[in-house]
Amino acid sequence: EIVMTQSPATLSVSPGERATLSCRASQSVSSNLAWYQQKPGQAPRLLIYGASTRATGIPARFSGSGSGTEFTLTISSLQSEDFAVYYCQQYNNWYTFGQGTKLEIK
């Protein structure tokens, strides 16, 4: 099983600032990596797939990068609606998710 490790567990950032979230895979997943946003009481929403492609309707302030085992989600200028939990997911070998990064208001 491919283990996905996200860091940090919690990230405190002020609105308008940049947030950088990390995800590491225990073995290469190529570019088969997605990022999801989840708000309390809601289902996850797809943000990024293929490591760097924004899903339909996702604002340009969200960007993804990386390949192999190291990935990054960057939110360039945080808006109030961006504070949520973010999960990475690999789909190269079945499906596994990271444990999540909670992005909170500083």
Add this chain to the structure above:
Amino acid sequence: EVQLVESGGGLVQPGGSLRLSCAASGFTFSSYWMSWVRQAPGKGLEWVANIKQDGSEKYYVDSVKGRFTISRDNAKNSLYLQMNSLRAEDTAVYYCARGEYSSSDFDYWGQGTLVTVSS
């Protein structure tokens, strides 16, 4: 508009059974792989099972093999999860999710249905 609506969750005793349903609309259901993904209270996401467009291939996470069965009815645009021999650790919100391929991201999710296994 793509919509996935789950139903069938509830409280069940350990060892009991439950059948979840997911009604799909707004897209050609028969053209997509479909999955169930669960989330225990306060925890992360875990993929449970998926099924090919025509139902000919089904895959499960090890922890539910032999207990859960995924199925679909393309005529009714519906996905199902039959859960037997339920355990306390199966307590979670269960989401249905759409995937284009057998290994792909999940581009649409339902709102989830809560399954609680407790005596």
